[in-house]
Amino acid sequence: MSSADHFWLGKLNWDSIVFSSFLHNPSVSEAVASAAGSIVIFATLATLGLMTWYRVWGMLWSEWLTSTDHKKIGIMYIVFALVMLTRGLLEGMVMRAQQAAAPEGFLYADHFAQLFSTHGTIMVFFVAVPFLVGIINYVMPLQIGARDVAFPVLNQISLAVTVSSGLLMMISLVVGEFSTGGWSAYPPYTGADFSPGVGPDYWIWAIVFSGVGTTLTGINFTVTILKCRCPGMRPFRMPMFCWTALCSSILMIFALPPLSVAALMLGLDRYLDFHFFTNDLGGNMMNYANLFWLFGHPEVYLLVLPAYGVFSEVFSTFSAKRLYGYKSLVFATASIAVLSFTVWLHHFFTMGQSPTINIVFGIATMLIAVPTGVKVYDWMATMYRGRIRFTAPMIYAIGFLILFVVGGLTGVILANPTVDFQVHNTLFLVAHFHNVLIPGVLFGLLAGYNYWFPKAFGFRLNDKLGRLSAFLWIAGFMMTFLPLYGAGLLGMPRRSFSYMDLTFKPFMVVAFIGAMVILAALITIVVQLIVSVRNRNQNRVPVGDPWDGRSLEWSIPAPVPSYNFAQLPRVTERDAFTEAKEQGYAYQPPKVYRDIELPKNNSLGFILCVTSGVLMFALVWYMWWLALASALLILGAVIASSFRWESEQVISASEVQSDTERWLGLVKKSQAVDRDFENTPQNTGYAKLEH
Amino acid sequence: MEGNTAINNPSTNPGDTPGALHKDPDVAIFGFWVFMMSDLIFFGVVFAIYITMIGATAGGPGPRELFDFGSLFAQTMLLLTSSLTVGIATVTMKHQRSQASFLFWVVLTLVLGLGFLVLELYDFSAMAAKGGVPQRSGYLSAFFGLVPLHGLHVTFGCLWMLVLIAQIWCVGMVDIIKLRFLRLALFWHFLDLIWIGIFSVVYFGGWIYG
Amino acid sequence: MDWKVGSPVGFLQLSHPALEWRFFHLPRLTLVFLFFLPFLLSPGQVSAAESFLVPLGPIAQEQKTHFLWVIALTMVAIFPVFILVPVILIKYRRKKGHGIYAPKWESYGPLELMMWGVPFMVILVLSSMLWRATSRLDPYQAVEGVLPPIQMQVVGLDWKWLFIYPDLGIATVGELVIPVHTPVSMTLTSDTVMQSFLISALAGQIYVMPGMTTKLNFIASKTGETEGENTQFTGRGFADQKFTVSVRSEEEFHTWSEQVRAVGIELDTATYHRLAERSTRRKAHSELATAQMPAKAIYFTLPNLQLFRDIVMRYHSGKPLSIEEQPGTEKFGRSRDAVKDAQP
Structure with missing residues (x-):
């Protein structure tokens, strides 16, 4: 806290704006930074302009920003994740280009370091987490037959702080610089002495606030799954996806606090001269490593478990068969969740502890391979004696199955301290976790996106383009990351902005070409969305069951009415909807129509999004008056909202009745479609049973 | 578990309300338990850091120079008593005694909580006078990372109580207020529990091993 | 069914x-x-x-x-x-x-x-x-060998490694030379942020941290050249933080150490301070090396055999270490235009 800081503006001045560095030093590296900043500014202005032009503000406010509907919140999460994915992916491209162009290169070392720091932070906290939280938000309450999550306003608040910390990441592109300390932000490098700028502060606040959001989400989902299931939905009748969502939510509750503690302690070191992790006065950076990975490893499983859940649904639906080994899968999921807390030390085998400790953590790590292997075999057995349809979600799933075992193999390799001593911190490690996170997590989320899109919007995505995108992802992934295994084995450290040894060059060139293929895959996703929206009238599935689905979410119209179920279902079997179709009691009207109470719209989330964003920005730039003001506003808003007594709105029984009868009429008129024609306009969402 | 059942939590005594309870109160209470579980992990991690930092005084003042067990005893008594009073308030609510007697116990809890905070701040300033500031050493950083974290929780608890009192003044003892109070009481007991941990690990443990 | x-x-x-x-x-x-x-794709340069x-x-x-x-x-x-x-x-x-x-x-x-x-x-x-x-393969465990082990001390700096041969009274930067078939017993520390020391062809990596020491033991079974590096990101000069490792016969090693002693400059406090500044090996070489030293290495003689201990113990003085006294920070030593140091 230097006294030179301005009272109103804190550390902020004209030189903090990205364009100013470009004007001072017009180089390629600064040009790339300025271009990124411009994209953020123009994209924001263009979006705001278009929304004003089309006069959607009122609709946006009343239908989306203040909505407490889990479905809309889920969709907003996913939109946010896709925007962040685009940024993270472009950053990956630039890094690959730099390494392919090295030793000449075109980026400054510091710029490259900011790129890998934001890339990692964004991909983990602002792509993978919001994407999976979005999918769980949309799907899980439908699958367990609930009207909403347990705490709808809390859900909104989680979204609010996640988005505001994501926006903070975006602001760091334009104002000031981001941390250069990687996504794990190890002190003392990120401490005040070695990183005196605002970079690590951006990281700290983005992590702390999004961490709060994720923790609250975890609490919300856990309570929803444990307490809000529909009649008859016993734990062992829940779809597999709900089990993985439950385990993942429990991990959120337990794993996020260590991260928040680590980040806040780093903040105390930086802001108030504490000595948790400093070099002098008894600080101990090893504590940070322990805290960070005590979060970091469960985090990996937090991300991948819901993806396993999606794959379970996809394999079973597109093989038209029951999920093989359901109980095994549940047990495997739970044991992965438990084991994930016992392995964090494998992220620093090389810190000099005794071999006994390394052995214990090494073996614990390898043990996780057992339930994971069981899962892979179970999915194979699910396809065995099925009728496999190669739709886009299925292509992702198959790509995952093959590539994920490669990631599993390299995971087992890394679990051996002996080998880890060699390949730790090299590109081998980078290749490994991308191998787990891209085929494992991202493919799962994209498969889920293709799979549940018609449920959310009422029309199917173009499957041909979906498949193309999946193939491009698979090919792009292989070309980008398999060479990194090789370069890592040859000793190329991660986070190298350049290298002198030309041995690495061909690896980097191939990886760059692969990155271009991944970019093509992303563009295909965008094209697919545009094409599908344009052709939506031919692809509508109003009846709601485009894939011959097996769980409850397919038993209701698409898009889903705000109250989800006209009458809460009563479940007697696993694969409840398949059972209903086979027994002939699907598409039955409720015996009695009742009024349905739903949570009212609430502007608290939006207010918290803005105020927490301002608070974070003020903290980063040492604008104490603004920080205090926004903190008081947050407190005031929360207290004020606790004085709202009417939190419910009622949907009248007659409205529910007319909706439902219109839909049931449609069902009667619809032709049951054979699976051979599921990607043709004939498919209106009424599935013919498989025999 | 067969879906949402009627309000069956004996201690809420549902009555006429603005703000009907749309959900099983169990869900709200259970949700709060889960939140406390997460908070407990938060505390647990900070405790662990404190334990690893007990020796890291870097030549600065340590537990033996800094702790005032007389004041700590008083703080402990205040907090334990406040746990008792909040418990009595819960019982008063359960048996539908008068609103005044309920409020009496809540206000008493609030006063005890504030008394605890005053003593704690007094302790901190006494420590600072002896050179015990968090900037001095890793050990003191860990101390000031943990104990004020509890104090901050107590502060929020007090604020919560104030808000509840204001709300009771506005709308009376309606269901949703009862439910909120039940959670506050849980929270308050939880802070008591954390304090016992702080007392035994931070103060006693520090004194013995520091 | x-x-x-x-x-x-x-x-x-x-x-x-x-x-x-x-x-x-x-x-x-x-x-x-x-x-x-x-x-x-790589034409003969693998x-x-x-x-x-x-x-x-x-x-x-x-x-x-x-x-x-x-x-x-x-x-x-x-x-x-x-x-x-x-x-x-x-x-x-x-x-x-x-x-x-x-x-x-x-x-x-x-x-x-x-x-x-x-x-x-x-x-x-x-x-x-x-x-x-x-x-x-515990890196802390001494390696069995016929010959007595050679003791070494390694200090991680931004962005170079300092190798101290306490028994020989010499030190080098940018070049690590060891005799073949002789166990090497290293004690390592850092005088800046955390780094990770790796000579892949000889042994696995180990972290080095300020105020703490770690150990690494290995032995070379054939002569040859390889490269060692830091694998833990430490800032803009990180990618350049490499060094040549040369495994030589007993006699050659002896000759080499004599040469270092002959041409080395004194690693006194002032020189160490200049070396510990945030700079790449190349920059340090251009500032400190003399014409008799190889292109990539700097040779030193050791007036203070306790140097390593002093470096470690400075973090345990019980006094705060200001940013000006902390090697590796921008403010350590004289102010300099370090920004363009590591640009391609």
């Missing part, structure tokens, strides 16, 4: 041999091809001498062997996936598939047992290997 479990390998029999070949081999061939593509895949000593050799064994054993569990996934996809594809359809088949005891049992057995074997290898 409209399904039966036939012979355990029954479903392996395919109806279209041509298809079978394609589906079997295409994905795997692509994988293999992609993996080796970069090797093919000099993997910096890797443990071309070991210069028994530790790296054992690490390599262990690495290959882990791959081989894990294959037991994952090879079936590579084979069976394409087979299942062909046989049970909806269009033109010829398999039985058993939509309600969801569990089969012996199969479940195999699914849990096989990976468990593999992990069991791997665990016992891990146990033995990890205890045997």
Whole structure:
């Protein structure tokens, strides 16, 4: 806290704006930074302009920003994740280009370091987490037959702080610089002495606030799954996806606090001269490593478990068969969740502890391979004696199955301290976790996106383009990351902005070409969305069951009415909807129509999004008056909202009745479609049973 | 578990309300338990850091120079008593005694909580006078990372109580207020529990091993 | 129940041999091809001498062997996936598939047992290997050798490594020379942020941290040159933080140490301060090295044999270390235009 800081503006001045560095030093590296900043500014202005032009503000406010509907919140999460994915992916491209162009290169070392720091932070906290939280938000309450999550306003608040910390990441592109300390932000490098700028502060606040959001989400989902299931939905009748969502939510509750503690302690070191992790006065950076990975490893499983859940649904639906080994899968999921807390030390085998400790953590790590292997075999057995349809979600799933075992193999390799001593911190490690996170997590989320899109919007995505995108992802992934295994084995450290040894060059060139293929895959996703929206009238599935689905979410119209179920279902079997179709009691009207109470719209989330964003920005730039003001506003808003007594709105029984009868009429008129024609306009969402 | 059942939590005594309870109160209470579980992990991690930092005084003042067990005893008594009073308030609510007697116990809890905070701040300033500031050493950083974290929780608890009192003044003892109070009481007991941990690990443990 | 479990390998029999070949081999061939593509592309310059895949000593050799064994054993569990996934996809594809359809088949005891049992057995074997290898290759454990070990002290600086030979009274930057067949016993620390010290061809890496020491023991079994590096990101000069490692015969090593002593400059406090500034090895070389020293190395003689201890103990003085006194920060030493240091 230097006294030179301005009272109103804190550390902020004209030189903090990205364009100013470009004007001072017009180089390629600064040009790339300025271009990124411009994209953020123009994209924001263009979006705001278009929304004003089309006069959607009122609709946006009343239908989306203040909505407490889990479905809309889920969709907003996913939109946010896709925007962040685009940024993270472009950053990956630039890094690959730099390494392919090295030793000449075109980026400054510091710029490259900011790129890998934001890339990692964004991909983990602002792509993978919001994407999976979005999918769980949309799907899980439908699958367990609930009207909403347990705490709808809390859900909104989680979204609010996640988005505001994501926006903070975006602001760091334009104002000031981001941390250069990687996504794990190890002190003392990120401490005040070695990183005196605002970079690590951006990281700290983005992590702390999004961490709060994720923790609250975890609490919300856990309570929803444990307490809000529909009649008859016993734990062992829940779809597999709900089990993985439950385990993942429990991990959120337990794993996020260590991260928040680590980040806040780093903040105390930086802001108030504490000595948790400093070099002098008894600080101990090893504590940070322990805290960070005590979060970091469960985090990996937090991300991948819901993806396993999606794959379970996809394999079973597109093989038209029951999920093989359901109980095994549940047990495997739970044991992965438990084991994930016992392995964090494998992220620093090389810190000099005794071999006994390394052995214990090494073996614990390898043990996780057992339930994971069981899962892979179970999915194979699910396809065995099925009728496999190669739709886009299925292509992702198959790509995952093959590539994920490669990631599993390299995971087992890394679990051996002996080998880890060699390949730790090299590109081998980078290749490994991308191998787990891209085929494992991202493919799962994209498969889920293709799979549940018609449920959310009422029309199917173009499957041909979906498949193309999946193939491009698979090919792009292989070309980008398999060479990194090789370069890592040859000793190329991660986070190298350049290298002198030309041995690495061909690896980097191939990886760059692969990155271009991944970019093509992303563009295909965008094209697919545009094409599908344009052709939506031919692809509508109003009846709601485009894939011959097996769980409850397919038993209701698409898009889903705000109250989800006209009458809460009563479940007697696993694969409840398949059972209903086979027994002939699907598409039955409720015996009695009742009024349905739903949570009212609430502007608290939006207010918290803005105020927490301002608070974070003020903290980063040492604008104490603004920080205090926004903190008081947050407190005031929360207290004020606790004085709202009417939190419910009622949907009248007659409205529910007319909706439902219109839909049931449609069902009667619809032709049951054979699976051979599921990607043709004939498919209106009424599935013919498989025999 | 067969879906949402009627309000069956004996201690809420549902009555006429603005703000009907749309959900099983169990869900709200259970949700709060889960939140406390997460908070407990938060505390647990900070405790662990404190334990690893007990020796890291870097030549600065340590537990033996800094702790005032007389004041700590008083703080402990205040907090334990406040746990008792909040418990009595819960019982008063359960048996539908008068609103005044309920409020009496809540206000008493609030006063005890504030008394605890005053003593704690007094302790901190006494420590600072002896050179015990968090900037001095890793050990003191860990101390000031943990104990004020509890104090901050107590502060929020007090604020919560104030808000509840204001709300009771506005709308009376309606269901949703009862439910909120039940959670506050849980929270308050939880802070008591954390304090016992702080007392035994931070103060006693520090004194013995520091 | 409209399904039966036939012979355990029954479903392996395919109806279209041509298809079978394609589906079997295409994905795997692509994988293999992609993996080796970069090797093919590099015209004769694959000099993997910096890797443990071309070991210069028994530790790296054992690490390599262990690495290959882990791959081989894990294959037991994952090879079936590579084979069976394409087979299942062909046989049970909806269009033109010829398999039985058993939509309600969801569990089969012996199969479940195999699914849990096989990976468990593999992990069991791997665990016992891990146990033995990890205890045997503990970097803290002295290596057995005929000759007495050579003691070394290593200090991580931004962005170079300082190698101290306390018994010889010399120190170097940018070049590590060790005698062959002699156990090397290193004690390491950092005088800046955390770094990770790796000489891949000889031994695994170990972190170095300020105010703390770690240990690394290894032995070289043949003469040759390789490269060592820091693998933990430490800022803009990080990518340049490499050094040459030269394993020489006893006599050559002796000659070399004499030469260092002859041409080395004194590593007194002032010189150490200049060396510890945030600069790349090249920059430090241009500032400190004399004409008699090699292009990439700086040689020192040691007036203070306690230098290493002093570096470690400075963090335990009980006094705060201001940013001006902390090597590796921008404010340490004189102010300088370090920004352009590491640009390409």
